[in-house]
Amino acid sequence: MTVQAGVALDALDTRPEISRKAMRQVRDSGREAVRELRATTSRPPRCRDRGTAGTGRASRAVTPSW
Numbered sequence: 001m002t003v004q005a006g007v008a009l010d011a012l013d014t015r016p017e018i019s020r021k022a023m024r025q026v027r028d029s030g031r032e033a034v035r036e037l038r039a040t041t042s043r044p045p046r047c048r049d050r051g052t053a054g055t056g057r058a059s060r061a062v063t064p065s066w
Helices: 002-011 016-041
Strands: none
Touching: 002 016
């Protein structure tokens, strides 16, 4: 994004069409980053049977095989 913003800034006065294109790319990259961040940080839905989805706890006991 910083490279795209730099291109936009450099081209702003002399080549506004390139500046516009670069700024659209910055906007699109920002939107995609926010979408990915939301997907990464959103909480998973609770499990219907035990309510343990996303808690790091198994819904039933696991016995080691050793």
